[in-house]
Amino acid sequence: MTPKFIVSTLSTAIALSLSANAFAKDATNEEKNFEQITVIGSQAAINDIPGSATFISDEELEKFEYTDISRVLSSVPGVYVQEEDGYGLRPNIGMRGTGTGRNDKISVMEDGVLAAPAPYSAPSAYYFPTMGRMESVEILKGAASVKYGPRTTGGVLNLVSRSLPTEGSTGLVNAELGSDGFYKGHAYFGKKKNNAAGLVEVFTYGADGFKDLPVGSDNTGFEKNDLLVKFGFDFGENEAHNLEMKVKYSDETSDETYMGLTQADYDESPYRRYAASQNDVMNTQHNAYQLNYAYRFGDGYEFLATAYLNDFHRNWYKASKVSESYLQQYSEFEANPTSEGIEGIGIKANNRDYQAKGIQSELHIPAGNHYLTVGVRYHEDEMDRFQWEDKYTLNQDLSMTLTSKGLPGSNSNRIDSAEATTLFVHDEWTMDALMVSAGLRYEDITINRQEWEKTDPKREGALKKDISNDTQILIPSLGATYTVNDSLTLLAGIQQGYAPAAPGNADQEEEESLNIEFGGRYNVAGFDGEVIAFFSDYDNMHGNCTASVGCNDDNIGDQYNYGEVEVSGFEFSAGRVFATNSASFPVRLTYTYTDSQFKNEFESDIWGSVSKGDAMPYVPENQLALSMGAQLSSFVFDTQVRYVSDAHADLSTDGLNAIDSRVVWDLAAKYLIDDYQKVYLTVDNLFDKTYVANRANGGIQPGKPRTLQLGYSYAF
Numbered sequence: 001m002t003p004k005f006i007v008s009t010l011s012t013a014i015a016l017s018l019s020a021n022a023f024a025k026d027a028t029n030e031e032k033n034f035e036q037i038t039v040i041g042s043q044a045a046i047n048d049i050p051g052s053a054t055f056i057s058d059e060e061l062e063k064f065e066y067t068d069i070s071r072v073l074s075s076v077p078g079v080y081v082q083e084e085d086g087y088g089l090r091p092n093i094g095m096r097g098t099g100t101g102r103n104d105k106i107s108v109m110e111d112g113v114l115a116a117p118a119p120y121s122a123p124s125a126y127y128f129p130t131m132g133r134m135e136s137v138e139i140l141k142g143a144a145s146v147k148y149g150p151r152t153t154g155g156v157l158n159l160v161s162r163s164l165p166t167e168g169s170t171g172l173v174n175a176e177l178g179s180d181g182f183y184k185g186h187a188y189f190g191k192k193k194n195n196a197a198g199l200v201e202v203f204t205y206g207a208d209g210f211k212d213l214p215v216g217s218d219n220t221g222f223e224k225n226d227l228l229v230k231f232g233f234d235f236g237e238n239e240a241h242n243l244e245m246k247v248k249y250s251d252e253t254s255d256e257t258y259m260g261l262t263q264a265d266y267d268e269s270p271y272r273r274y275a276a277s278q279n280d281v282m283n284t285q286h287n288a289y290q291l292n293y294a295y296r297f298g299d300g301y302e303f304l305a306t307a308y309l310n311d312f313h314r315n316w317y318k319a320s321k322v323s324e325s326y327l328q329q330y331s332e333f334e335a336n337p338t339s340e341g342i343e344g345i346g347i348k349a350n351n352r353d354y355q356a357k358g359i360q361s362e363l364h365i366p367a368g369n370h371y372l373t374v375g376v377r378y379h380e381d382e383m384d385r386f387q388w389e390d391k392y393t394l395n396q397d398l399s400m401t402l403t404s405k406g407l408p409g410s411n412s413n414r415i416d417s418a419e420a421t422t423l424f425v426h427d428e429w430t431m432d433a434l435m436v437s438a439g440l441r442y443e444d445i446t447i448n449r450q451e452w453e454k455t456d457p458k459r460e461g462a463l464k465k466d467i468s469n470d471t472q473i474l475i476p477s478l479g480a481t482y483t484v485n486d487s488l489t490l491l492a493g494i495q496q497g498y499a500p501a502a503p504g505n506a507d508q509e510e511e512e513s514l515n516i517e518f519g520g521r522y523n524v525a526g527f528d529g530e531v532i533a534f535f536s537d538y539d540n541m542h543g544n545c546t547a548s549v550g551c552n553d554d555n556i557g558d559q560y561n562y563g564e565v566e567v568s569g570f571e572f573s574a575g576r577v578f579a580t581n582s583a584s585f586p587v588r589l590t591y592t593y594t595d596s597q598f599k600n601e602f603e604s605d606i607w608g609s610v611s612k613g614d615a616m617p618y619v620p621e622n623q624l625a626l627s628m629g630a631q632l633s634s635f636v637f638d639t640q641v642r643y644v645s646d647a648h649a650d651l652s653t654d655g656l657n658a659i660d661s662r663v664v665w666d667l668a669a670k671y672l673i674d675d676y677q678k679v680y681l682t683v684d685n686l687f688d689k690t691y692v693a694n695r696a697n698g699g700i701q702p703g704k705p706r707t708l709q710l711g712y713s714y715a716f
Helices: 043-048 058-064 069-073 263-268 324-335
Strands: 022-025 031-034 053-056 079-082 092-095 107-110 136-140 156-160 169-178 183-193 196-207 222-235 241-254 281-297 301-319 342-367 370-394 400-404 412-431 434-452 463-485 488-499 511-524 527-540 542-544 559-561 565-579 583-598 602-604 608-610 622-632 635-644 662-672 677-684 692-694 707-715
Touching (some): 043 053, 058 635, 058 662
Parallel strands (some): 107 156
Antiparallel strands (some): 079 092, 169 707, 183 196, 196 222, 241 281, 342 370, 370 400, 370 412, 412 434, 463 488, 488 511, 511 527, 565 583, 583 622, 602 608, 635 662, 677 707
């Protein structure tokens, strides 16, 4: 892969119509610039939220210059990340024991809009916004997350893109090179003049990869490019009206595979890849359009509205049979290749198109001691699954020859779609030191699946399946905070957790749970943090059948009902900045304990034989992260060490505790040339820890080894 390491020189932001500088009111009752519906808004707003909340600012993100969301979230209590490709291209994120597969149990948003390509009809879709261009990250769990939906058990992850400038000009040029051919180019320029503002941002990065193929280009990396454009203006009396348009384009080519290694091959060479995966490649394209309007009127009243459209295409061309028996065959052939080769290796074109569109609005009403929010959203999404499979022979020289080409639509030929109307009302009632937060969310969802015969690529014949299901659900939440004094705030919350049934759920049974949390936030002797206990009691938990969790190829897209599950645990964080006259030393510790148990017995296509009391796979019992830093005049050093205990890969004998416990260190060092420029060095996995990160497909996927990145940044 040849790096496209050219960053466009960005000049003059185009200040035309359309928006940006609305005013929103956060929990501190301060006015702030805003350009999208945010979840938290600022660090200061957290203290009044009746649930666990984390705000990661631009300053925090710059410490390690991470482009991998998995590393960004690794120090957030109550969040679990299952690694896959080592670069965070397709992360697997869960919260409070929900499971991690393809983020299908949490609500992921960008700028307050659902980011999944089809969040209702295909919750496990393989898209995630580019982390490296984000300005901040917000994580919200507990009762306060109910208003966002559609999944309310785990929580909300909101990625906030680059904001429009509030005055003058702002910009950045950032270049980075690193191990395994890694490169990054990032630049943006924004300007505000009079009542108009504009921003253009380019982000491109990639790598040759850290795994080794025995043949061909030995390329196991990726290239990804993002372009973001925003325009905005304020108008009306006192500029009370604000309008903003956001347009985003991204594309990706990644030579990634699900094909892992046998245990013996991993022990001998953990970063090896089998020759049968040499043609595996993912190609994607994403287009997003968003229009935000805000109107501030009266004494603190606000009306916010957003219209959005997301189009996503992806085709992951990859080996379709990657279970342990096939891996053993590939391994043995590479050790002793024969002239006959291996015939009939299927390479499937997992070709899919997604669209999500809708409009959402909120009205904020201050009413004495009450602050009322009323919201509505109408949303449509769909997944068009049109797949085929080609056949190859793996030759004696370990090259591959195409022997037959599949007919488009002959492997999968269906459309899953959804329509959803959402209403919610949320009230914050302040009574001196006590604030009570109550919410009610209503969802009316229609899910459809239309499937044609695999021999009918033009979709002219009768439908093989035509399934439709209507669901109405009312989801309440109640939370409270009590400020004991300036040093201690107590909190508690209770909510109904909910996730809609996907089209592939044969029983069309929703996921429902009761979720409780309680604890407090403190600021004592210079230390600040929180301690929160949580408990989730599922009446029914969903399991989504995807290739990423090793599901049978014929069942991909189905959804299973696991029945009763209990998850309990607690989250802890503590931080302090130790300072002298010439230096500062920030320290922060986070810890999560989780106990998860299935409460009934069943046979699972994903996890195997499940017994009562079994722990959920990929949910570690213990997670700990310690961050330490030092700023000494022009030199800045930061390090983060993470411990994750072992976890089940599945519930077979071989899968128990098969995900390694590990301790991984990251390091960052910066030299501040002046107020605008810096050079930096970052090291991921400083001590080159080798560990099993994933066994979802029967084979072993390793964690990323030690990598070094050297960069330069100029910001104004």
